[in-house]
Amino acid sequence: MTVRDLPVGYYGAVMGLVGLGLAARAAAPLFPGAVRAPAYFTEPWVALGVALFLVLVPAYALKLVKHPKAVKEDFNNPLLLGFCGALPVGMALVAGGLAPYLPPLGSVLWWIAFFLLLAFQAWALVRFFRGRVALAQVNGGWLILLVGGIVLPGPGVALGHAEASRIVFAISSAAAALLVPLLLYRAIAAPPLPPVLSPSWFILLVPPSLIYANGVRLYPEATALENLYFVALVFAVGLFYYARASWRWPYGPSWWALTFPLDALSYAAARYAQDHPGPLWKAIAGVALGAATVVVAAVLLRWLFGVLSGALRRI
Secondary structure (H helix, E strand, O other): OOHHHOOHHHHHHHHHHHHHHHHHHHHHHHOOOOOOOOOOOHHHHHHHHHHHHHHHHHHHHHHHHHOHHHHHHHHHOHHHHHHHHHHHHHHHHHHHHHOOOOHHHHHHHHHHHHHHHHHHHHHHHHHHHOOOOOHHHOOOHHHHHHOHHHOOHHHHHHOOOHHHHHHHHHHHHHHHHHHHHHHHHHHHHOOOOOHHHHHHHHHHHHHHHHHHHHHHHHOOOOHHHHHHHHHHHHHHHHHHHHHHHHHHOOOOHHHHHHHHHHHHHHHHHHHHHHHOOOHHHHHHHHHHHHHHHHHHHHHHHHHHHHHHHOOOOOO
8 A cells, every 4th residue: 555545544543442442441440350451451452553643643644745635535525534533533542542651742642633623623514514515425434523522531531631621522512413313314315335434334333432431521410421321332232233244345444433433332331330330231341342352353453464465445
């Protein structure tokens, strides 16, 4: 793969890897002795994500310098536009991964992610209001961009940026209330997505999972948000059934869209199990973390094979 063909959606790999490490950190108190944080299970995933981020940032900067038309395509093609949000959201997760070790650097990265995400969201709304996005072009990737702000409070609160986290959380929560119904309507009324984008439907897990988990972190009195966790569990059952024939889907970078949503569900499950001690909720948290780990590891291995064989697709 040349620099020109580097998809901005590859930052979804950063989200999936670092997100798994952060979800495992949150789950560690539930499984003492089995999952330790920070230790042998959580930090390698964070380190892999940070390492990939350090590779992708200069590589994409080189693409911007050498192939600006290709970058323009990333930010203008409605099928790809949503995946641009993976850059700032992935950066915010890297900031959370670095928070225990390098808080000043983590804060710098988080603020860059904060302003980049707001700028990208404004651009997406401009494109939308101009009427240049057909319903058939809307996909789950748009959630990364327009709803990605619900991810930022996790690392933001850890770094001491609770007030700014509330701002971006509120904006993205409002966007989720509009976009999730639109996506469900799109699934009924518009032609199916290209097969290579099929994994992007899993991004529907993120809004209910993180509006609940980060919402109660920002607003402890808002216990009604716990109901969204049950919505996430129902979505998970439906999506896994939908993916029962996923072995037929063509492989591409969009497969990373499977990873962070399962991380988000694991994080929400760990949060709920800690607030509601009981064997059932602990078991669900364990299953969620196990599923996220298997999927992230599988997609990582498949991606490495694709990189080595040169068989990756553009999207």
